[in-house]
Amino acid sequence: MALDVADLANAAGGHRIVGMAEDATGEATGLVPLDPQPHRNEEDVRYGSIIAPNVFPHLDVATARVDVDGGSILLVSVAPSPLRSHAVYRDGSLRYPMRTGRTRRWLHEGRSRTPTASGRRAHGRPSTAPHPFATSGSS
Numbered sequence: 448m449a450l451d452v453a454d455l456a457n458a459a460g461g462h463r464i465v466g467m468a469e470d471a472t473g474e475a476t477g478l479v480p481l482d483p484q485p486h487r488n489e490e491d492v493r494y495g496s497i498i499a500p501n502v503f504p505h506l507d508v509a510t511a512r513v514d515v516d517g518g519s520i521l522l523v524s525v526a527p528s529p530l531r532s533h534a535v536y537r538d539g540s541l542r543y544p545m546r547t548g549r550t551r552r553w554l555h556e557g558r559s560r561t562p563t564a565s566g567r568r569a570h571g572r573p574s575t576a577p578h579p580f581a582t583s584g585s586s
Contacts, residue, residue: 448494449501452508452525453533454544454551460527461546465494466520473549480518494523503534503541 448463455461468476498508509524532554534541543554 448523449498449535450537450544450551451546452498452506452523453502453535454546455525456502456506456528456533457531457543457545457554458527458547460525462525463523464520465523466515466518478515478517478520480515480520483518494521501536503536504530506530506533 448465451463455463466479466481468479470476494510495508498506506525506528511522511524513520513522532543532545534543536542544551545554
């Protein structure tokens with residue numbers, strides 16, 4: 448999951464649906480709902496605990512639970528990040544993934560930071576993007 452959100456944040460952002468089946472070509476074939484459980488927020492917290500310590504710099508990820516017949520699915524929403532490039536800890540080192548469609552490629556460390564339009568590096572700037580599930584009047 449950490450790898451999925453890092454490569455989405457390094458590209459144009461996107462969504463990951465936990466509880467969606469797909470075929471070998473990536474076409475959605477149907478829902479595979481998560482088991483209904485009395486403490487369903489525990490699973491949301493579990494995904495957060497997988498992402499937080501494994502993506503650098505820190506990446507805010509929004510999750511929303513959606514009830515469907517037989518259980519629920521978890522929508523994980525990742526905005527494009529002004530702090531990119533995000534690395535994941537993998538095979539003993541930090542690696543920089545980027546997804547384009549169904550294809551993942553690995554960025555080289557020297558080319559991992561994405562310059563802003565003015566040529567300055569975006570690393571270290573706070574996010575000004577609205578939370579993807581925010582409603583007017585929420586904080």
